[in-house]
Amino acid sequence: MSEQHIIRFENVTKSYDQDTTVLENVSFEIERGKFYTLLGPSGCGKTTVLRLIAGFMEPSEGNIYFNGKLINKIPANKRQVNTVFQDYALFPHLNVFENVAFGLRIKKWKKQVIEEKVKEALRFVNLEGYEKREISEMSGGQRQRVAIARAIVNEPEIILLDEPLSALDLKLRTEMQYELRELQRRLGITFIFVTHDQEEALAMSDEIFVLNKGRIEQSGTPTDIYDEPINRFVADFIGESNIVPGTMKKDFVVHFGSKTFDCVDGGFNENEAVEVVIRPEDLEITSLEAGKLKVKVDSQLFRGVHYEICGYDEDGNEWLVHSTKKATVGTEIGLYFEPEAIHVMRLGETEEEFDKRLEAYEGAANEK
Structure with a gap:
């Protein structure tokens, strides 16, 4: 394992019984000093990943490495990891200082050092x-x-954050996104953040792991995930998408x-x-003559910006448009888009297969 990788999951499965597998054959690596997000719907396995890293549970199969060392059996209190929980888990009978100092007192640090x-x-x-x-x-x-102060005071190598913004109102939640990202940059340590909010993940992360039904569907930078979704689940879960059936006529041409359009x-x-x-x-809404697609407007909502x-187009495909221009329900409009706006997905393709196809295609193109 590279020195820059602080965590590695190797074919990790977590099951509670024969009928309940919450994580299935998951492998990935976490680099040191980055902000990662585990993103997915409820029950997809993201909190299980967090708990396995923290040491609150052991994998049923596979191995977990921390700085190259196998940690499957290492208890939580022996790991250089601290967790910020959804409800913060603060002690209501202790003031701010004593809450932050709690872990240091357990470790019997000197009073002066604790204060500092x-x-x-x-x-x-x-x-x-x-x-x-x-x-x-x-x-x-x-x-x-x-x-967060209680987490960082122990100088962990990783901070795990289990949906810590979910209880906040929208304005405060947005403010805290910026604060958490800036804090991670200043500390320079690895943050692993769990959320089901795709906008939150896109705004904060260096890299995102999109989970679904106990598996990682796709990983990559926010731009990669948004612009190049690997399949329908990722495209639909990350932002809003128009997803329609098509036929790839040849390279750079799709129907x-x-x-038929260039892509x-x-x-x-x-x-x-x-x-x-x-x-x-x-x-882009345009005239019927200038549009690449003709769509009959079924509904319109004002969203502020x-x-x-x-x-719906002639084939019955539904199209969602975000535009500063108004349309009239019941009328037809033209839709214009650039070839770069079209993203084509192979049916049933995994991330590994996607990477191999892209590598092979780019290699063949370079040879030519």
Whole structure:
């Protein structure tokens, strides 16, 4: 394992009985000093991954390595990992200082060292001067900062965050996204963040693992995941998408919506059935003559910064459009899009197969 990889999962499965497998044959690596997000719907296995890293449970099969060392049997209190829970798990009878100092007192650090470390941790989370404040007197955002200070004061190599923003209102949640990202950059340690909120994942992460039914569907940077979804699940879960059936006529040419279009994807078989993805913001409302597709408007909602327009093409495919232009329900409009806006997905393709196809295609293109 490379020195830069701090965590490695090797064919890890977690089952509770013969009928309940929550994580199935999962392998991945976590690099040191990055912000990772485990993203997926409820029950997909993301919190299980977090608990396996923390040492709160052991894998049923496979191995987990920390800095190259097998840690399957290493208890939680022996790992250089701290967890920030969804409810923060603060002690209501202790003030801010004592909450942050709790772990250090358990380890029997000297009083002066504890005071210095707690004050430093509170400065990191912008709570300097709050040492004597009672937890009951803190806002939701402040409580979260206390929980993070308690995590970082022990100087862990990894901080695990289990949906810590879910209880906050929208404005505070957005503010805390920026604060958490900036804190991770200042600390320079690995953050592994669990959420089911795709906007949160896209905004905060260096890399995202998209989980579904105990498996990793796709991993990559936010841009990779958003622009190049591997399959329908990822395309549909990460943002809003128009997904329609199509046929790959040849490299760079795809047919859908009763028409044939130039695109930028290759490596498919001739006349292969595919799925085509176009994001709503990549569709431009234009005249019927200038449009590449003709759509009859079925509904329209104002979303503040744009109109959300829904319509259907001649084949009955539904199209969602985000536009600053208004449309009229019941009328036909033209939709224009660039070839780069079209993303073609092979049916049933895994991430590994996708990577191999892309590598083979790019290799053949370079040879030519």
